[in-house]
Amino acid sequence: MADIDIVIEICGSAGEGTISAGEILSRHMSSLGFEIMSFDSYPSEIRGFGKCVAHSRISNQQILSPGKYTDILVVLNDSHSIPQLHAVRENGVVIYDSQPPAYHEEDKSIAGWMAPGMIAYGIPLHSLANKAAGSARGRNMVALGAMAALFGIDEEGFKTSIMKRYATKKQVVIDSNVNSFEEGYVWAKKNVQKLDHLTFSKVKLRKVTQNRIIINGNQAVAQAALDSGIKLFAGYPITPATKIMEIMGKELPKRGGIMLQTEDELSAIGNVIGAGFAGKRAMTATSGPGFTLMTEMTGLAVMAEVPAVVVNSQRGGPSTGLPTKTEQSDLSLVLAGGSGDSPRIVLAPSTVEECYESTCLAFYLAEKYQTLAVLLLDFFLSNSIRNIDEPSLPDKKMLSANISPSKTDLKDYRRFQLTESGISPRALPGTPLGMFVATGLEHNERGKPAYDSKTHLEMTEKRYRKLDGILKEVSPPTWDGPKANVDIGVISWGSTAASAHEAVLKARKVGVNAAFMSSMLLVPLNVDHFVKFSAACKTILVPELNYSGQFAAHLAQYLNRPIEKLNRITGLPMPSEDIFEKIMEIADTQKR
Amino acid sequence: MADIDIVIEICGSAGEGTISAGEILSRHMSSLGFEIMSFDSYPSEIRGFGKCVAHSRISNQQILSPGKYTDILVVLNDSHSIPQLHAVRENGVVIYDSQPPAYHEEDKSIAGWMAPGMIAYGIPLHSLANKAAGSARGRNMVALGAMAALFGIDEEGFKTSIMKRYATKKQVVIDSNVNSFEEGYVWAKKNVQKLDHLTFSKVKLRKVTQNRIIINGNQAVAQAALDSGIKLFAGYPITPATKIMEIMGKELPKRGGIMLQTEDELSAIGNVIGAGFAGKRAMTATSGPGFTLMTEMTGLAVMAEVPAVVVNSQRGGPSTGLPTKTEQSDLSLVLAGGSGDSPRIVLAPSTVEECYESTCLAFYLAEKYQTLAVLLLDFFLSNSIRNIDEPSLPDKKMLSANISPSKTDLKDYRRFQLTESGISPRALPGTPLGMFVATGLEHNERGKPAYDSKTHLEMTEKRYRKLDGILKEVSPPTWDGPKANVDIGVISWGSTAASAHEAVLKARKVGVNAAFMSSMLLVPLNVDHFVKFSAACKTILVPELNYSGQFAAHLAQYLNRPIEKLNRITGLPMPSEDIFEKIMEIADTQKR
C-alpha cells in the first residue's frame, strides 16, 4: 500500500464548469477517505473569458498547504492554461482537449508549450461531450471521466457524486453530466495508454468516520456563529465574504435570528453594535474595502464598550485591488483600527478548523470583555475547502458570557466602573435600575462625558487592561520544535502559518534545526512566548502574504532584533515550498 | 536688562471671555517684540459651564514648548481654576475676583486652595466691570488692566490692542471693553501692593521686524495651501480642523478657487481626488474620526495614482474621544492607511513654521509623485499661536510639478508605465491623445484591470519605488547634538518634537550628553539617518502623546533595539519639563 500526495489543477474560462468539476472531484475524493484541500481562483468579472483554476491537493496524509506544484493539469482552455504549465512537475501529467474550440491565435494551443518530460493525454473533450449530450457544455465532465479511468478512481461512486452535486437540477441536466462523464471514462479506458504512475486505487486510507464534514473557511465561520447563538447578522456583499452573509440569510431565520442586508458597511457594523448594546450576539463580515469604511465604528465599540464581531476576509489590495486574489495585507489596518489608542481583539485562524474555533472565541471574548473582536481571514482561507472532523460546539460558559451587575451594583450603578479586570458589569436595556448612557466621547465611570487628564488616563488603562484577561483565556501560541538552541525559528500568522508549519516539519525531516511559532490570537499577543521563542532562535523568519512585512514590523517592537522576511504578493496562498526553500537558504548561510 | 520667560494662564467658564482675553494679551505682547506661544483649551460643548483656559508663554528668547508651570494665574471662575493651581509655581502669582458671583458651594472659592507661598492679588473684577460698563461681562478686561498695572505693560498700547480686537464691533462694545480695562488698571495701580518681581518693562527685546506674523497652525496650513495654488478645498467641519475650512471659504473664492462644504468626509476626499484627477490642486482637512471615514479613499489615491492632500489634526481618541484635547494617537491609523499595501506620504510638522513648510511640500510631492500626502497636526499645533517670521513662498518648481507625457509618450500612451522613478507621465483630461481609465483595481501599464502575479508585483514595486525619490526631495532629519558616543538620544515627532528639542537643549546645558532627532517626513522615513543616530546613542527615548507608543513601535522595525518610551495622554501638549525629567532619570540610571 503506497502513500499519495498529489495536486490536480483544472483550468478553464469562466462559464466552462471549471470550478464545479474541481468541487465534484474534491468531494468525491473526500468521500473515499482522502484528505483534501481545494482552492479555486476565478476572475472578478461575472462573464467574459476570465481564467478559472480549480486546485486540489489530495493525500492520505495530513495536509497543511495547497501545494505549489501540479501533478495533473486538466486543460479546458488552452490559452489560460499555458501559464499554469510552469507549476507542473517535470514528469507531470497534462490532460487537454485534442479537439479544442477555435483559437484566437495559432500559438495559443497548449500542445506547443509543454515541456519535453511532461506526459500529455489528448482527449477529444469537445466531441465526446457533444456526443454524450448534444452540446460542448459537458467537456468538464468528460475530463473527470477520463481522469477516473486514468488514475484508478471508482466509476460508479464518482457518478453518484456527480448526481449529488446536481440533485436540485432538472433530470436532463443530471443525465447530460453523468453521460458526459461516462463518455470520457469509456473513451480513456479504451484509447489512452497510461504513461504515468499515479493511481489512487492502491492507497492506504484512514477509515471514513461519520462526523467528517467538507467545509471551507466561510462556512466554518458561519457555522460557528450559528453555534455561538448569533441573533443578528448585518452585512453588505463583498468578495470573499459574501457567502457568509448568504448562509446567514438561509440559516438564521430558521433559528429565530435576523439576517439584515444593509445599505453599506457603515450601517452593517452599526447594526451589529446596536444589537450588541441591546445584549444580543451579532456579527458582520466584509473584506478590506468594507473594513476601511468600518474603522470609525470599530473605535466606537472599543470606547463605548459594546461587544461586536467583525470578520475581514482579506483580498489583494490596496483599494478595490484584486477582489478574487488572496493576500494578508490588511493586518496593519486592522491592528491600528480607529483613531486614537484603540485596543481591540484580533484573531487570525490559519486553518478551516481554526476558523470555527476562532469565531466561537470571538463571540465569547467580545461579549465578556465588551469590546470589538476582529477575525482576519483571507480569500484563500475563506474559499479553501477541507474535510475536517466535526468541530465541538462551544460550551455553556462560552455561550453566555455577559457579566451583569449585581443588585448592589445597581443601587448606585456605575456602568463603566473601574475594576481590576477592566470589565465593568453591564446592564442591558430593559433592566430597571441599570439605565446609563454609552458614548464615544471619553467619559467617567457613570458614562458622563469627561475630558480631564485623570479620567482619560484611567479609562484608557481600563480599556487596555482587558487585554491581560483576554490573553489568559486563550491557549498560548503553538511552539513546535526544540525549546532552545534553534537555528531557524519561523513565525507566521493566518493562512501562511499552516504553510510555514508544513515547511518547518519538512525542514526538520531533512535535518535542519528549525522551530515554528504562530498564534491565532494576534491582539493581545502573548509577548512572553514570542520573546522566549525569539531568544531560543539564532534567526527569525517571518513569511507572510504582503509586500512590506506587516506582521514582521508589528513583532519588531517586542523582539528588538533583526527579522528575516519572506513576502509574497502573487495573489495565491503561500506555498510551503517557498518557505522551505528560504529555510534551506538561511541554513546554508548560517553554515558559512 | 533682564531676560524673561513666563507663563500666564487665564481660566474661566465658557462665555466669560477667557479666550479673548488671552488672545489680546498674546497679540499685544507680540507687538512689543516678545516671543509668544499661546494655546487655549475649552470644552466641546457650546455653552454651559465648561472650563476654558487661555495659556500663554511669553519670553524674549526662543520658545519651543508652551511651558508646564504657571507664573501668573488669572482666575475668572474659581471652581474651574482650582485644578489649575497645581501648575502654579511655588512663588507664582494668582489674580482672582475678590467679589466673585455666587458660588455653588462654599469650598469652591479659590482663596481656600492657594498654597502658602503663592502671591495672591484679589481684585473686585465683578464690581469694577459693572462700574465701567454696567455689566459683569467686562471682568476679563478688568483683569487685563490689572495685569498691565502689575507687570509693567504699557497702558496706552494695550488699549490700542483691545480696540483692534473689537474693531468690527459696535462702538459701545469697544468702549465697554476699553473702559473695563482702564478701570482695572487704575484700581490695581492704586490699591495693589506688588509682592512679586515679575515685570516686562525692563526686558531686552529684539527689534520688531516688519514681516513678523501672528499665526496658529491651522492658519499656517491654510496660508500655505493658498500660496501653493490650491483650486479646490472640500471639507466637512470637525474640531480642530474646521478653521482651515472656514479660512478657505473666505479666501479661496477671491483667488478663483472653490471651497466646497460636503455632506460628509467620504465626499470631501472624493472631491479632492476628483480635482486631482482633473489636474488641479486640492485638499481636505479633518480630524481622526473624519480620517477613519476617508481611509478607503486614501487607498484609491495610492492605487489610481492621483494626487491628494489630506490634513488630519489629531484630537484625543479613540472614537469621538476628546474633541478639544490634543493627542498624537492617530499615527498608526495614518501609517497603515487603507486596506492592502498602501504606501503614502506622511508629514508631521512640529512647529507652526513647519505647518507652512510641510503643507507646501505636501502639495508638491503629492502632485509630482501622483499619490496621497497626509499632514499630521494635532489640536495643540492647530490652535497654538506663534509669532513667526513671514515664511518664504514656494518656488516655481514646487508650484507646477506634474510630469506630463511627451509627444512620443502619447503615440502609444501607457498611463501607468513602469519607470525607474515609479512616476509615469500623467495626461490630464482634455489632452487629445492621453485618454486612459484610472482604477482602484490592480491594473497593467495601460490601466486595464489585471490580477496576475507579475503585474501586481511590478505595480506594487512601482508604487513603493516612488518613496525613494520622495526621500531625496526632503531635507534629512534634524540631528542636534554630538554625532557619536551619545548617552541619551531623544527621537520624537510632531508637536512633541519641539518640546523634546527644548528638553534636550536644557539637558545639555546641565551637562547631560544628549542628542535630538526628529523628522518632518515620517513616510518615507529616512531610515539611514535614524539607524546612524540609534547607533550613536546608548539609550533611545521616544516621547509622544499617545498611550501605546505608536511611533516607538513604528521605529522598532528599523532600529532593532530596545526603546525607552515616554507617553502622555493628558490632553495637553507634551511638557518639555517632563521630557527633561525623564532624560535626567535615564542619565541617573546610566551612571549607576
Next chain:
Amino acid sequence: MDHIERFYIDEKLADIKKDGFLNYRSKELPTWCPGCGYFGITQAIAKACNALSLPNENICVVSGIGCAGRYPIFMKAYGFHTLHGRSVPIASGIKLANEDLTVFAVGGDGDMLGIGGGHLPHIARKNIDITLFLFDNMIYGLTKGQSSATTPLGQKTNSHTKGNPDSPLKPISLALAYDASFVARGFAGDLDGMQDIFMKAIRHKGFSFVHLITPCVTFDKVNTWDVMRNGYHPIHESHDVTDRIAAMRLAEDQRFFLGVFYQDEKRPSYQEYLRQIHSA
C-alpha cells in the same frame, strides 16, 4: 454667568410644577445655550413618554454627534450617544435585537441629513419600528455655525460668509419619497402640538419620521424664534393622512405646515414582515 444660572433654575422650577416631566429627565443639566429650541423638544418628548406611561428602562435613545446628539444624556432612559450620522443604523440594531424596547433615533440636520443621510432611505423602506426625531436648526451648532443641509440658500454662515450656495433639502419631501410610513413635523415652540405628534409617532408600528423645526439662538440670527413663530401653520384637519400625493403637495408648499403629513398603519413593520415571510 449668573444670567445663565437663573435661566436653568427658572426652567427647573417651572417644570417641576408640570406633572410627570421630570420622570423622564436625567439629573444632568443640559449644556445647551439658554433659549435653545432643544429645551422645548426635550420637554415634549418627556411629556409624550409620560402620557404613554412608557417604562423608562424600556426606552433606548440613540443619538449622533452635535448639540442635538447630547440629548440622551439629559433623558432618564438607556442612551447611546454614538457617532456623527450613525444613530439610525445603531438604533435599528437595537430594535432588531430586542423588539420590546421603544427606540428613538435623535440627531441634528447635519447628523441626519448630511453625514447620516444615506441611512434614511433604507430605514424607511425596511420600515424598522423606530421613531426618528430630527432636530432641525438649519445649522451646524456644535461645530459653531457652518451651513448645514437645511440652511436656506444664500444665508451667510461661518463656512459661507458670502452666502450658502447649496439649496436646502426638504426633510418632509425626502421622508415621503422614501416611503416612510409615518411622517410629521413639529415646532420647538409648540409644546402641545409636539406632544401630540410624538405620541402618535411612538405608537406607530413601523418607521416614524418626525421633523422638528427649532432655532439655534447662538449661531443663526436669521431663523429666529420670531421668524419661526410666524412662519408655520397647522395642517388643516381635512387633510387625509393616507394620501401620499396630498402629503407631497403639502410638503412642497412654500408655507411650512405642522402636524402629521402621512401615516400608513397597514404596512407591516420589518420584523412583522419577516415573521410573515418565514412562517409562510
Next chain:
Amino acid sequence: MDHIERFYIDEKLADIKKDGFLNYRSKELPTWCPGCGYFGITQAIAKACNALSLPNENICVVSGIGCAGRYPIFMKAYGFHTLHGRSVPIASGIKLANEDLTVFAVGGDGDMLGIGGGHLPHIARKNIDITLFLFDNMIYGLTKGQSSATTPLGQKTNSHTKGNPDSPLKPISLALAYDASFVARGFAGDLDGMQDIFMKAIRHKGFSFVHLITPCVTFDKVNTWDVMRNGYHPIHESHDVTDRIAAMRLAEDQRFFLGVFYQDEKRPSYQEYLRQIHSA
C-alpha cells in the same frame, strides 16, 4: 464559449454599420454577460455623444464598482473607475476643477442608491453640472445576485432566499424630492428613446439624473427583457416638464413611465451660482 464569442462579433458588425458609434467605444471587449442590458445603454451613450459631437478627450466618465462600474473601460474617453458608491463625489471634484469637461457619473442601483445613496441629495441640491446614469438592474450583479435597493418586495434573491423584505426605492421620486434639476428615465431596450434623453441630459446645465431600467439576464429571472418590454410607457407629450408635482404624480404611478419627468432650465448650476454670489 463559442456562443459568447459569436455574440460579441455579431454585435460588433451591426454596430460598425451604425455611423459614429465606434467613435466612443474603446478597444476593450465588454466583460458583461451576453444579453445584458448594459450593451444597449453603452450604445445609446455613444450615439448621444456622437450626435452632440463631444470631443472624446473632453469627456470624463466616472464610475463606482459593479458590472455597471466597468462601463468607463469600454468607452473612448477619460475614465475613472473609482470605489463602490463614490462616483458622484469624484465626478463632482472633476467638474469643479475643470468646467470645460463633460462629466458622467455611472453606477448600478447598489452603487448609487445603496452604498452611495447619501451623496445624491447633495449633488442634486448643489446642482453641480454632471450627468448621472443609474444602471438599475434591480440586483447586485457583480457580487452575484443579492437584493439591491430596487429589488421588488418579496422577490427571491441569493441573499433573501425566502423573499426580499425591503420595499424598493423609487429612484425618480428620490431625484424629484432632492430637487434634481433634470430627471428622466430610459429603458435599455429603447435605444432611440435613450439617445434622446441622454442628449437632453448632457446639454442640461446643472445636475441631470437619468434612471435606466435594464435587465440582469444572469441573476434576475423575474425582471426579464420580456417583462420590462411590456411594463413601460412613454410619458405623454402633454406632460409639463416644469411641473414638479405632476412629475411626482407620474413617478408614484404604478405604471413605469419613460422620458423626461422634470427639467428646470432656469436654475443656475453650482459654478454659475458661485460666480454670481462672489461677483456681487
